[in-house]
Amino acid sequence: DAGVIQSPRHEVTEMGQEVTLRCKPISGHDYLFWYRQTMMRGLELLIYFNNNVPIDDSGMPEDRFSAKMPNASFSTLKIQPSEPRDSAVYFCASSPRGDYGYTFGSGTRLTVV
Amino acid sequence: AQKVTQAQTEISVVEKEDVTLDCVYETRDTTYYLFWYKQPPSGELVFLIRRNSFDEQNEISGRYSWNFQKSTSSFNFTITASQVVDSAVYFCALPMDTGRRALTFGSGTRLQVQP
Numbered sequence: 704d705a706g707v708i709q710s711p712r713h714e715v716t717e718m719g720q721e722v723t724l725r726c727k728p729i730s731g732h733d734y735l736f737w738y739r740q741t742m743m744r745g746l747e748l749l750i751y752f753n754n755n756v757p758i759d760d761s762g763m764p765e766d767r768f769s770a771k772m773p774n775a776s777f778s779t780l781k782i783q784p785s786e787p788r789d790s791a792v793y794f795c796a797s798s799p800r801g802d803y804g805y806t807f808g809s810g811t812r813l814t815v816v
Numbered sequence: 817a818q819k820v821t822q823a824q825t826e827i828s829v830v831e832k833e834d835v836t837l838d839c840v841y842e843t844r845d846t847t848y849y850l851f852w853y854k855q856p857p858s859g860e861l862v863f864l865i866r867r868n869s870f871d872e873q874n875e876i877s878g879r880y881s882w883n884f885q886k887s888t889s890s891f892n893f894t895i896t897a898s899q900v901v902d903s904a905v906y907f908c909a910l911p912m913d914t915g916r917r918a919l920t921f922g923s924g925t926r927l928q929v930q931p
Contacts, residue, residue, distance in 0.1 A: 734917055746907065746921040759918060794861060803849045803911060805919065807861040 705729075709795050709808035716815055721783040724811045727776055728797030736796040736805065737770055737780050746794075752778065785815045818843050820908050822922035829898050830930050837893040837925045839908030845869075850884065850891045851909040851919065861907070867891065898929045 708727040716722050728735045737749040750760040755772045763770070767786070772778040782789055792812050796805035819842040829835045841850065852864040865875060867884050875882045879896045895902050905926045909919040 736918060745923050748912070748918045748920070751918050753917070759916060792859065796861075798917070802866075803917065803919070804851065804863055804866045805861075806863065807853075809860050812859075 707795055707797050707806050707808035709793075709811050711811060712809060713812045714814070716785055716813070718786055718815055719784045720815075721781065722785045722789075722813060722815075724780040724793050724795075724813070726778045726780070726795030726808060728778070728795070729799075729806055730776065731799060732797035732806075733800040734798045735772060735778050736798075737778070738794045738796065740792045740794060740810070741790075749780070749793075782813075785813075787815045789813060790815050818845075818910055818912050818920050820910055820920060820922035822906075822908055822925050824925045825923070826926040826928070828928040828930065831899060832897050834894060834896050835898050835927065835929075837895075837906050837908075837927065839891045839893065839922060841889050841891065841908070841910050843889075843910060844913075845911075848910055852882065852891075852893050853907045853909065853921075854904045855907065855924070856904040864893075864906075895927075898927075900929050900931050903927060903929045 710725045734753055736751040738746050740746050748762040750763055750770045751758055752772045768782055770780045792810045794807050794810045796807040798805050821840045848869045850867045854862045854864055872884050881894045883892045905924045907924045908922045912918045912920045
């Protein structure tokens, strides 16, 4: 199994630009999570999906952030327009239906300048 | 709300020392899971263990052991005979709320093992 795959690994963009982060969960996993990690706030849940349906997006910071899961094998997290305070490592994770344990992707380090 | 507290921000030990990382949690649930994850310098988050609140037996896996005490709401992690490769940030976690699948994480403890 290839694990959870995130792309890109690193992204540097200018303030105001649109950024799209991508995630491919483990095949057969029903749940997909997006987390953000910063020094100040630690690991924060942004949103999670169950069977491609968003269940809880209460952690999405504001309207500039949006997430989609068009099918069971792909999800995107989009920031438009990006701001320097969005600089962080964004992790995607997935888990199977009967198990709370996550498998995390390697993360995307986003730098907004 | 559910909460995880890792009071130790950073610990530094010399190789071969034993070290214990503390985790204290708050939950309204009567049954729940607890987790530990490791984040090495390379940055990925690696699952270490999941415990069910039904089972208060200590768990041992090689040099790693976990002490779950429901009476004190603690789930501490001990590394015996630490090695340089154990240097990482360690996170304790539990589900956010009843019925929510998402985990809430503690702030992490950075462990530095010096050779």
